[in-house]
Amino acid sequence: MPDAVAVEARSVTKQFGSGQESVRALDDVSVTIRENEFFTLLGPSGCGKTTLLRLIAGFELPTAGEILLGGEPVEHLPPYERPVNTVFQNYALFPHMTVLQNIAFGLEMRKVAKGEIDSTVQEMLGLVKMSGLGGRRPAQLSGGQQQRVALARALANHPKVLLLDEPLSALDLKLRQGMRTELKNLQKKTGITFVFVTHDQEEALTMSDRIAVMSQGKIQQLGVPLEIYEQPVNRFVADFIGDTNFVSATIDGQAGSFVRCRSAAGLEFLVTPVAGAATGATVTLAVRPEKITPKAGGNAAKVEQTVYVGTDTTYDVRLPDNTRLNLRVPNALSGQAHFAVGDSIGIEVPPGAARMLQD
Amino acid sequence: MTVALTASRLATVQADLERRRIRTRWGLVLPAMIVIGVFGIVPLLIILVYSFLVAGGYGGVEWKFTTDAYVSFLFEKDIFDGTFKFVSDYLEIFWRSIWLALLTTVACVVLGFPTAYFMATRPASQRNYWVFLITLPFWTNLLIRTYAIMLIIRDEGLVNDGLRGLGLIDKPVHLLYTNFAIIVGLLYSFLPFMVLPLYSSLEKLDFRLVEAGFDLYATRRSVLWRIIVPLAKPGIIAGCLLVFIPALGAYITPLILGGGGELMIGNLIALQFGTSRNWPFGSALALILMAAVMSALIIYVRTSTERGRAAHG
Amino acid sequence: MVEQTIARPLAVDAERRPRGPARHALDLKRQPGFGTIAMLCLVMLYAPIVILVIFSFNTSPSVTRWQNFSLQWFVKVLENREIHDAALNSLTISIVATIVSTIIATLAALATTRTRPWPGQTAAYMVINLPLMVPEIITAVATLSFFALLASTAQINLGIGNLILAHSVFCIPFAYMPIRARLEDMDLTLEQAAADLYATPWQAFKHVTLPLLTPGVSSGAALAFIVSIDDFTITQMVAGPGQTTLPLYIWGQLHKTGVTPEVNAISTILLVVSILFVTLSFLIGRKRK
Numbered sequence: 001m002p003d004a005v006a007v008e009a010r011s012v013t014k015q016f017g018s019g020q021e022s023v024r025a026l027d028d029v030s031v032t033i034r035e036n037e038f039f040t041l042l043g044p045s046g047c048g049k050t051t052l053l054r055l056i057a058g059f060e061l062p063t064a065g066e067i068l069l070g071g072e073p074v075e076h077l078p079p080y081e082r083p084v085n086t087v088f089q090n091y092a093l094f095p096h097m098t099v100l101q102n103i104a105f106g107l108e109m110r111k112v113a114k115g116e117i118d119s120t121v122q123e124m125l126g127l128v129k130m131s132g133l134g135g136r137r138p139a140q141l142s143g144g145q146q147q148r149v150a151l152a153r154a155l156a157n158h159p160k161v162l163l164l165d166e167p168l169s170a171l172d173l174k175l176r177q178g179m180r181t182e183l184k185n186l187q188k189k190t191g192i193t194f195v196f197v198t199h200d201q202e203e204a205l206t207m208s209d210r211i212a213v214m215s216q217g218k219i220q221q222l223g224v225p226l227e228i229y230e231q232p233v234n235r236f237v238a239d240f241i242g243d244t245n246f247v248s249a250t251i252d253g254q255a256g257s258f259v260r261c262r263s264a265a266g267l268e269f270l271v272t273p274v275a276g277a278a279t280g281a282t283v284t285l286a287v288r289p290e291k292i293t294p295k296a297g298g299n300a301a302k303v304e305q306t307v308y309v310g311t312d313t314t315y316d317v318r319l320p321d322n323t324r325l326n327l328r329v330p331n332a333l334s335g336q337a338h339f340a341v342g343d344s345i346g347i348e349v350p351p352g353a354a355r356m357l358q359d
Numbered sequence: 360m361t362v363a364l365t366a367s368r369l370a371t372v373q374a375d376l377e378r379r380r381i382r383t384r385w386g387l388v389l390p391a392m393i394v395i396g397v398f399g400i401v402p403l404l405i406i407l408v409y410s411f412l413v414a415g416g417y418g419g420v421e422w423k424f425t426t427d428a429y430v431s432f433l434f435e436k437d438i439f440d441g442t443f444k445f446v447s448d449y450l451e452i453f454w455r456s457i458w459l460a461l462l463t464t465v466a467c468v469v470l471g472f473p474t475a476y477f478m479a480t481r482p483a484s485q486r487n488y489w490v491f492l493i494t495l496p497f498w499t500n501l502l503i504r505t506y507a508i509m510l511i512i513r514d515e516g517l518v519n520d521g522l523r524g525l526g527l528i529d530k531p532v533h534l535l536y537t538n539f540a541i542i543v544g545l546l547y548s549f550l551p552f553m554v555l556p557l558y559s560s561l562e563k564l565d566f567r568l569v570e571a572g573f574d575l576y577a578t579r580r581s582v583l584w585r586i587i588v589p590l591a592k593p594g595i596i597a598g599c600l601l602v603f604i605p606a607l608g609a610y611i612t613p614l615i616l617g618g619g620g621e622l623m624i625g626n627l628i629a630l631q632f633g634t635s636r637n638w639p640f641g642s643a644l645a646l647i648l649m650a651a652v653m654s655a656l657i658i659y660v661r662t663s664t665e666r667g668r669a670a671h672g
Numbered sequence: 673m674v675e676q677t678i679a680r681p682l683a684v685d686a687e688r689r690p691r692g693p694a695r696h697a698l699d700l701k702r703q704p705g706f707g708t709i710a711m712l713c714l715v716m717l718y719a720p721i722v723i724l725v726i727f728s729f730n731t732s733p734s735v736t737r738w739q740n741f742s743l744q745w746f747v748k749v750l751e752n753r754e755i756h757d758a759a760l761n762s763l764t765i766s767i768v769a770t771i772v773s774t775i776i777a778t779l780a781a782l783a784t785t786r787t788r789p790w791p792g793q794t795a796a797y798m799v800i801n802l803p804l805m806v807p808e809i810i811t812a813v814a815t816l817s818f819f820a821l822l823a824s825t826a827q828i829n830l831g832i833g834n835l836i837l838a839h840s841v842f843c844i845p846f847a848y849m850p851i852r853a854r855l856e857d858m859d860l861t862l863e864q865a866a867a868d869l870y871a872t873p874w875q876a877f878k879h880v881t882l883p884l885l886t887p888g889v890s891s892g893a894a895l896a897f898i899v900s901i902d903d904f905t906i907t908q909m910v911a912g913p914g915q916t917t918l919p920l921y922i923w924g925q926l927h928k929t930g931v932t933p934e935v936n937a938i939s940t941i942l943l944v945v946s947i948l949f950v951t952l953s954f955l956i957g958r959k960r961k
Contacts, residue, residue: 057574058573059570059573059700078573078700079570079573079574079700080573080574080575080576080577080578081576084574085574085575086570086571086574088567088570088571090567092565092567092568092570092571093571094568094571094572094586095568095590096589096590096592105572105575105577105585106574106575106576109575109576109577109578109581110576153575154574154575157575157576380787380790381790381791383783384783384784384787384790384793385783385790385792386783387779387780387782387783388779388780388783388784388796388800390775390776390779390780391776391777391779391780391796391799391800391844391848392796392799394772394776394837394840394841394844395799395800395802395803395841395844396799398815398818398837398838398840398841399802399803399811399841400799400802401818402811402814402815402817402818403806403810403814405814405817405818405821406810406813406814406817409817419820419824470709470712470713471713473703473705473706473709473710474706474709474710474713474714476703476706477706477707477709477710478710480701480702487958491954492714493713493714493717494950495947495950495951496717496718496721498895498898498899498902498946498947498949498950499721499902499942499943499946499947499950500902500904500919500939500942500943500946501902501904502902502904502919502922502923503721503724503919503922503939503942503943504720504721506724506922506926506931506935506939507720507721507723507724507939508720509931510720510723510724510727510931511719511720511723517723547716547717547720550713550716550717551717554713566700566701569700569701570700573700579702579703579704583703604805604807605807605808607807608807608808608809608810609807610807610808610809610812610905611904611905615926624809625807625809628809628810628813629809629812629813629909631813632813632816632909638817641813642813642817645809645810645813645814648807648809648810649806649807649810652805652806652807656805
C-alpha cells in the first residue's frame with residue numbers, strides 16, 4: 001500500500017522582484033513527498049531548495065501554483081497555523097530564553113497543559129541527549145548542542161512534517177557525520193516526514209529515502225540515492241553528484257540490450273540507450289572514475305598525474321584525441337598494478353557502466 | 360653581547376614611540392579639556408562651594424560657611440522660637456518633578472516603541488528618511504516649539520476652538536498651565552530621544568527569531584511580547600534614561616506651559632538665581648538634582664554590566 | 673517512538689478554512705496598529721510647528737482664525753530695530769562659538785578615535801560628553817555664578833565673550849559626534865598609504881585626512897550652529913544687558929505683548945533657519961559614503 005502524501009507542490013513558481021530585476025527562484029516545480037519519508041532537496045546555492053522549504057513552512061507565498069499539506073491547500077494559512085515545524089539554518093534559538101523555555105515555546109503557544117509541557121520537554125531533552133542542560137541559555141551552548149535544541153524545539157510539537165534548512169552546515173566534520181546518523185535514526189524512530197535541504201551531496205546520499213536534485217529553480221532529477229548516483233539523467237546531475245567523466249561518442253550499433261558507442265579515440269562503451277537514440281547520433285556519456293579499470297600494457301591512454309588519497313589512488317590520463325579521464329582505483333586490493341606518470345595503460349569499462357545523458 | 364644590546368635598544372625605541380603617541384593624543388585633546396574644564400567643570404565646582412555659603416543681600420554670596428541652604432530644603436526655622444519645622448513644599452516640587460518625568464517616560468515608551476518598530480521594519484532605503492524626519496524637530500528651537508504647543512492648547516487655542524466648533528463643549532477646557540500641559544510638552548520634546556535608541560536596538564533584531572516564533576505557533580501578539588520586546592529591552596532602558604534625566608531637569612517646558620503655579624525643579628532653581636535672590640539655596644537644589652541624575656546613571660551602568668555578565672554566563 | 677502524550681497536531685478543519693484563493697497576510701514583520709501610531713507621532717511632532725508657520729502668514733492678528741495670506745508680519749519683523757540687534761548678537765555669538773567649538777572638537781575627535789587605548793582616553797571622552805549629561809538649568813546657573821565671580825573678584829568681564837565661551841562649551845559635544853562618526857568610518861590604510869608615499873604626518877593630515885573629514889566637520893559645524901542659535905536657558909542666565917539674542921527677544925515679547933503674529937513670524941524665520949541647517953548637515957553627512 002503506497003504511503004499517503006504528506007506534502008505536495010503543484011506547478012509552483014516563485015518570483016522575487018518585478019520587471020527587469022525579477023528573479024525566478026522556483027520555476028513550475030511539482031513534487032510529491034510521502035509520509036514517513038526522509039526527503040532531501042539537494043542543489044547548489046541559488047537553486048531554489050530553500051525557497052521551496054519556506055513555501056511549505058508559510059514564510060513566503062507562491063507566485064503561482066499550490067502547496068498542499070495532507071491533501072489540503074494551505075495558501076491561506078499563516079505559518080502558525082500549519083502543522084509543520086522548521087529547524088532553521090542558524091538555529092534561531094531565542095537568546096533570552098533557556099533551553100527549556102525554547103523547547104516549550106511551541107507548546108505554550110498552543111496552550112498545552114502545563115504538566116504535559118513539562119513531560120514533553122523532558123522527553124525531548126532525552127531524545128536529543130541534552131538531559132540536564134535545560135537551564136542553560138543558547139549563548140552558553142556549543143554549535144552542536146544548539147543544533148540539538150533547535151531540533152528538540154521543533155519536534156516537541158510532533159509536527160506532521162519537519163523542515164530542516166541545511167541544519168548541519170555550521171558543524172565541523174566529525175560532528176556532522178555523527179549528527180547524520182542521529183538524524184536518520186530520529187526520523188525512523190518518530191516516523192515524522194523529514195524534508196531536508198542541503199548542498200552536500202554526501203549528506204543527501206547517506207541520509208535520504210529520496211532525493212530531488214535541483215538547479216536554477218527546477219527539479220533536475222527525483223529518485224532514490226542509488227538512482228541518482230548510478231543513473232543521472234543529465235549533465236548537471238551527473239556532474240553535481242560525485243565525480244564524473246564526460247565523453248563524447250557516436251552510436252555505432254546495437255549489442256543486445258545495449259547500444260555500442262565509440263569515442264573519437266576509439267574507446268568502446270556498451271550503454272543502455274535513452275529514448276530517441278539513433279545510430280550515428282553523437283551523445284554525451286557519463287562514466288564514474290571508479291568504474292574505469294586501468295590495464296597494464298595497453299596504449300589507450302597515457303598517465304599524466306597520480307594522486308594518492310589514502311583509500312584510493314586517482315589517475316589523470318590523456319587519450320590520443322586529447323580527451324582527459326579521471327580514474328579511481330582502490331589501494332587495498334593487492335594484485336592491482338600501480339601505475340606511474342608516463343605509463344601507457346589500457347582502459348576497460350564494463351557494459352552498462354557508462355550512462356547516456358539526455359541533453 | 361650584540362644581541363642583548365639590540366633587544367634593549369628596540370625596547371627603548373618602542374617606549375619612546377609610545378610616549379610620543381600618548382603625548383600627541385593628549386596634545387590634541389587638550390583644548391577640549393581646557394575649555395570644558397575651565398568653563399564647564401569649574402563652574403560646577405563653584406556652585407558646589409556656593410551651596411555652603413550665605414546668601415548675599417542683592418544676589419550673589421557672602422563668604423561665610425553654613426549649611427543653611429541644604430537645611431532649608433527640608434526645614435524652616437521659626438523666627439520666633441528658633442525651632443525647625445519640617446517643610447514639605449520643596450520636597451513636593453521635587454516629587455512632582457520626578458512624577459512628571461516618570462509619566463513622560465512611560466508615555467514616550469508607549470508611543471515611541473511602535474514608532475521605532477515601524478521605522479525599523481521599513482525597507483532599508485526608506486529608513487534614513489524616517490530617522491531624519493523623527494530627529495528634525497529636535498534640532499529646532501525648543502522655546503518656539505513649546506510656544507507653539509501653548510498656542511494650540513490654550514483657552515483661545517486651536518483645540519478649544521475645534522471642540523467648540525464641533526459643539527462638544529460650551530466653555531473652554533483649561534488645558535494650559537496644568538500638569539497635563541507639562542507632560543504634553545515634555546512628551547513632545549523628548550519623544551525622539553526614546554525613538555532613536557529603540558530604533559537602533561530594533562534595527563539589529565534578527566527577524567529570523569520572529570520567523571521561528573511564527574513557526575512555533577505564536578501569533579503576532581505573542582511574538583511581540585515574548586520575543587521582540589524582551590530582545591529590545593536594552594534599547595528600551597537606554598531610551599528611558601535618555602528621556603527621564605533631561606525631563607527631570609526641564610526648565611523651558613514648565614516655564615511656558617506650567618505658568619507660575621506648576622513648578623518643576625528647574626524653575627525652582629532658576630527662581631533662586633532670579634527674584635528670590637538666594638544663590639546658595641539655588642546651588643544646593645542644583646546639586647541635589649545632579650545627585651539624582653548621577654544616581655540614575657550609576658544604576659543604569661551597574662545594571663547594564665550585570666546584564667552583560669549574565670548573558671555570557 | 674515518541675509517545676502520543678503530546679497534543680495532537682493542529683487539524684485544519686474544513687469549516688474554518690475560507691474557500692478559494694484567499695491568502696494570508698504575508699508580512700510577518702507587521703504589527704497591527706504600529707503604523708498608525710507612527711504616523712500619529714509624526715503628525716504630533718510636526719503639527720505645532722506647521723500651525724505656527726501657517727499662522728505667521730495670517731493677515732489677522734489672531735493666531736487661531738485664518739483670514740488671508742499676508743507677508744505683513746515678516747515685513748514688520750524685518751523693519752524692527754530690536755530684532756536687528758538681537759539677530760546681530762545671535763549671529764555673532766553663534767558663528768564664533770561654532771568656529772571655536774568645531775576646531776576643538778575636530779582635534780578631540782582625532783585624539784580619541786582610531787587608536788589603541790591610551791591612558792586618560794576614557795576620562796577625556798567623559799569630559800567631552802559632560803555638557804550632554806548635565807541638565808541645562810544646572811549648567812546655566814553654574815556658568816552664571818562663574819562669570820559673576822570673575823566679574824566681582826577679578827574685575828574680568830568679557831561682555832559678549834562670556835556668552836561665546838558658554839556656548840562653545842556645550843557646542844563641542846555636538847560638533848564632536850558627527851566628526852567622530854566620520855573618522856571611525858574612514859579607512860586607516862589611506863594614511864598609511866600616504867606615509868608609504870613619503871608624506872609626513874602633517875602632510876598626510878592636510879592632503880588625505882582633512883579633505884576626507886570635511887563632510888563630518890561641516891556636519892558637526894552645522895549642528896553646533898543650530899544648537900547655539902537656538903539656545904535659551906543658558907543664554908538667559910548668562911546674558912547681561914544689551915546682549916539679547918533672538919530666542920531671548922522672543923521670550924521678552926511673549927512676556928510683554930503675549931502671543932502675536934510678529935512673534936510667530938520671527939519664530940518661523942528661526943525655525944526655517946534651523947531646518948535648513950539640519951537638512952544640510954544630514955545631506956552632507958550622507959554624501960560620499
